[in-house]
Amino acid sequence: xxxxxxxxxxxxxxxxxxxxxxxxxxxxxxxxxxxxxxxxxxxxxxxxxxxxxxxxxxxxxxxxxxxxxxxxxxxxxxxxxxxxxxxxxxxxxxxxxxxxxxxxxxxxxxxxxxxxxxxxxxxxxxxxxxxxxxxxxxxxxxxxxxxxxxxxxxxxxxxxxxxxxxxxxxxxxxxxxxxxxxxxxxxxxxxxxxxxxxxxxxxxxxxxxxxxxxxxxxxxxxxxxxxxxxxxxxxxxxxxxxxxxxxxxxxxxxxxxx
Numbered sequence: 616x617x618x619x620x621x622x623x624x625x626x627x628x629x630x631x632x633x634x635x636x637x638x639x640x641x642x643x644x645x646x647x648x649x650x651x652x653x654x655x656x657x658x659x660x661x662x663x664x665x666x667x668x669x670x671x672x673x674x675x676x677x678x679x680x681x682x683x684x685x686x687x688x689x690x691x692x693x694x695x696x697x698x699x700x701x702x703x704x705x706x707x708x709x710x711x712x713x714x715x716x717x718x719x720x721x722x723x724x725x726x727x728x729x730x731x732x733x734x735x736x737x738x739x740x741x742x743x744x745x746x747x748x749x750x751x752x753x754x755x756x757x758x759x760x761x762x763x764x765x766x767x768x769x770x771x772x773x774x775x776x777x778x779x780x781x782x783x784x785x786x787x788x789x790x791x792x793x794x795x796x797x798x799x800x801x802x803x804x805x806x807x808x809x810x811x812x813x814x815x816x817x818x819x820x821x822x823x824x825x826x827x828x829x830x831x832x833x834x835x836x837x838x839x840x841x842x843x844x845x846x847x848x849x850x851x852x853x854x855x856x857x858x859x860x861x862x863x864x865x866x867x868x869x870x871x872x873x
Contacts, residue, residue, distance in 0.1 A: 621849045624649035627698055627749070628848070631681055631738065632708030634662040636812035637761060637840055641705055642666070644841025645848065646673055652698070656681065656690055657708065681708055682729040684737045691741035700749030700756075703848045704742050706735035707761040713774045724776045731780035732787065735760050739791060743800070750799030757848050758795070760788045760804040764863045767806065781806075785859045792857030803847045803855055808863025810835040831864030839864075 628645045632638040633655025642653045654675045657663050663676035675697070679690040694701065710730045712723035739746075739758055746756040765774070766781040785804060792802035809825045811834055826833045843862045846852050861867055 620851045621845055622649050623703070623845065623849055625651050626702035626848075627652045627654070627700070628703035628705065629654045629656065629677075629694060629701055629742070630705040630707055631656050631734070633657060633705075634659060634666040634676075637807060637810055638705075638707040639666055639670075640810075640837040640840045641707060641761075641844050642674060643670055643837070644844055645703065645705075646670060647841070648845045648849065650703070654694060654697070681734045681738055682726075684733075687734060687738040687741045690738065691745070694742070695745065698745065701742055701745035702749045702756050704739065704746065704756075704758045705761065705844065706738060706758065708734060709761065709763075711774055711777045713772045713777075715773055716775070719773070719775055727776035728780050731777070732783050735784060736787060736791070739795075739802075743795070743798075746795075746800045747798050752799075754850070755799045755801045755853060757852070758791070758800060758802040759844060759847050760784055760802070760859075762788070762804050762806040762859055764806050764808045764861060764867050766859070767861065768867050788859055789857040796856055801853060801856055803852065803857065804859030805840070805843050805847070806859050806861045806863070807840060808835055808861070808866040810840065828869060829864045829866050830869055833864065835862065835864065 628650050630638050630642045633642045634657045642655050645653045652673050654677050656677045656679050658680045660678040667674040667676040680686045710727050712727050714723050750756040762784045763781040765778050766785045788804040
């Protein structure tokens with residue numbers, strides 16, 4: 616087995632929603648695997664600056680709201696002023712909204728769908744020239760979409776737009792993958808289970824209870840997410856095209872009583 620199978624030495628990445636939670640885990644994992652630079656983006660400049668400072672000089676903050684097409688294009692332009700190509704794009708930024716069915720609002724629908732589903736498409740579209748520029752024979756560039764186990768199972772929350780957006784992202788990943796593989800761009804996804812983040816309050820505040828419902832007996836750790844991302848981003852994952860890997864400690868199996 617090649618010694619550099621999982622190495623990301625010299626590569627450049629962009630992670631949306633990279634200042635906290637799963638996005639921060641991913642940024643740190645990419646840096647540890649050898650990336651020359653990991654650009655992180657989000658709406659809060661101070662949070663991005665703090666995370667970049669904590670992760671070190673190779674982590675570059677690029678503040679931007681990517682929930683609109685214009686924002687995606689502004690981010691692509693800002694990135695293009697710094698780098699000629701992009702080896703790894705991680706579409707991680709996301710939002711949730713929970714409201715009872717009879718009261719569920721248009722605001723809760725649009726906010727979640729824009730960030731969770733529209734943004735990955737239009738940011739990938741905007742970053743395509745940079746991804747093509749970085750792709751070369753024997754080393755494709757990568758797009759990794761962060762979905763959710765809620766694309767494959769129902770949880771107890773009335774999170775209608777969240778479920779719809781993450782299910783849609785799994786199928787969007789396959790559709791984009793079928794198109795971009797022709798240009799040397801490999802598109803895949805990851806569906807995380809319970810990780811202790813602000814987006815997942817039960818795992819953050821009720822870890823023991825969530826762990827008890829998970830067949831593996833614990834919630835996710837940073838290394839679990841980092842291992843999956845590095846696998847897909849590296850040479851090791853070059854032959855995985857259009858698939859979404861579930862990283863959940865068996866949580867989706869629990870839904871069928873396994």
